[in-house]
Amino acid sequence: MVHPTKIRTSISLSSAVEINTTSALANHAIEAATEEMVQTFQPELQVDIKAKISALVSEVATSSTADRSKMSYCTDLDKSVLISNFEKRGWSQAGPDDDWNTKQSLCSLLTINHFPNHYELSRKDLLVKNIKRYRKELEREKDPLAERGDAPGKYIYLDFIPVTFVLPADYNMFVEEYRKSPQSTWIMKPCGKSQGAGIFLINKLSKLKRWSRESKTPFNPTLVKESYVISRYIENPLLIGGKKFDLRMYVLVTSFRPLKAYLFKLGFCRFCTVKYDTSIQELDNLYVHLTNVSVQKHGGEYNCMHGGKLSVQNLRLFLEGTRGKQVTDNLFSNICWLIVHSLKAVAPVMANDRHCFECYGYDIIIDNGLKPWLVEVNASPSLTSTTVNDRILKYKLIDNIISVVLPPDGIPDSHCLAKTGAIIQDFDVEHQDVKE
Incomplete structure (x- = not known):
């Protein structure tokens, strides 16, 4: 602009x-x-x-x-x-x-191509806050979706984000949770940054205290420079070839009230370049733990021909062959579930401008039990093409977005984003609220 x-x-x-x-x-x-x-x-x-x-x-x-x-x-x-x-x-x-x-x-x-306050979904601390509020509201309404599991704080149907706290505001609550399982690893992320910037792992409370001291400004020693989220690290990720990976899925939203969302079929996996290792010696090795291309491309093992990426279609074939079709279908159904409910969690607070649409980049990690976990949501997913296949995928993504957002004659009108007769091509209509 x-x-x-x-x-x-x-x-x-x-x-x-x-x-x-x-x-x-x-x-x-x-x-x-x-x-x-x-x-x-x-x-x-x-x-x-x-x-x-x-x-x-x-x-x-x-x-x-x-x-x-x-x-x-x-x-x-x-x-x-x-x-x-x-x-x-x-x-x-x-x-x-x-x-x-x-x-x-x-x-x-x-x-x-943006809703005015898209940060309610894409900013890490606000995403967590909105999902927690969504759960509590459903509990107050005695909605069966908010049914609790056997473990304290666990939900049966809405347990799709790791245990997360916002620092420094939730420091005392984090310490209480940390002491329940002091051998766990946690991952720290700045709330307002992307592409792996400022991320690190901790397994000792002393490391967090050292970060807190280093983060204070010289002018005001009680003021922390920026907020972070700290989440329980998924220590048992699904590995392929011994390497950790995550999924990048694209979701187009044309309305939040009523909610109407489309899932792009052509997502991809992003792989680490170094084999997964949970030892203390590798805790600071970002090439082991972070899948961001912006991080991995600087590693000596990075392959610029395939960019460390695998298509979601090929992932699905691999899982069907190694785990079975039924559990693979369940995995992708659960991915759709977490996408829909993350959008429902922010829908009440989103400025639902009828002139707006938005394509979000969902980052999802799958654990070894084939359970998907929502890592974060990007409001401006990268359109940089690192490989030929990358360029083809992102070209199709933009082409399909335009076909959905605009009517067939290419001229928008004030209600075009709410129409149901759009050309969908490589999008699945993932969720559409039905008006009573």
Whole structure:
């Protein structure tokens, strides 16, 4: 996006793409769309934004017929899988001189690839908070989904995230849990970072205390620089070839209320380059424990031909051959289950803008018992292509997203994201709430 802070300061758009057409709108439709959109901005900006929109109504209304029927896009992410999909549809790119943000803010034909507060799902501490709240709400309602297991704190149906605490706020609760099983390993992650940055493992409380001392600022020794989540480490991950891996699954959400989500069929596994080893000597070896490509590509064993990746289809074939078809089907059903309920957990707090859609990158680890665990959710999954197969997959992903989000004629309208007749291709309709 061109200068996102000038207009949509209430929205974080790290890899935003806006798709638009400047069709003429009736005055009452413009006013309704304007009022709805203005409410999504910070209160102190609303008057100024509304004035700018009103000043531009006459300019848009008098634009030429040719201009009004032309599709255009704006992106701050120059990735080939994006641009090639736009160009094959004959779309034109809006440049920095087109005042894109201001002109298009008034138009109900705007479609943007992020929900305003997507961080409720993608920020690690908020994801945990929302899932915990979701469980408690279901318990209060005596919903059978919230049935407890035999072990303290365990859920039978909603146990899909490791035991997690937010530091420093939950430090005392973490220590209490740690002392129940002092031999366990825990993994620390900064709440607001990605691509493996700032992650480390601990197996002793003294290491956490040392981190706490090192994290305090010189100006305020009681203030920790940033929040972390600390989770019980999955020490028995499923291994292939002796190496740890996780799954990257893509989920498209076009509405949170009602919830409508699609699961992309063509996910992949990301492998570590060094064989799994739980010994203390390897506790700090990120090439053993972290599957992020941004970490593994710096290792001496990294293979740039396949990028340390395996398709989900091939994983499924491998598991069917080694574990059996029934348990493999159960695994993938459980993956769909955790995706749906993680989305339901955040649905009440998400700003459900009808002009928005979002593709999330789900990171999932499978343990040796074929139980899936949700690790984190990315609101801006990487579109960088590290291999030929990677490029093909991500091109198809973007192509399918556009086909779902836009109607067949390629021109969005204010209700297009809620339509059920979209072309789905490589997406499965994973969940769709039915209105009573």
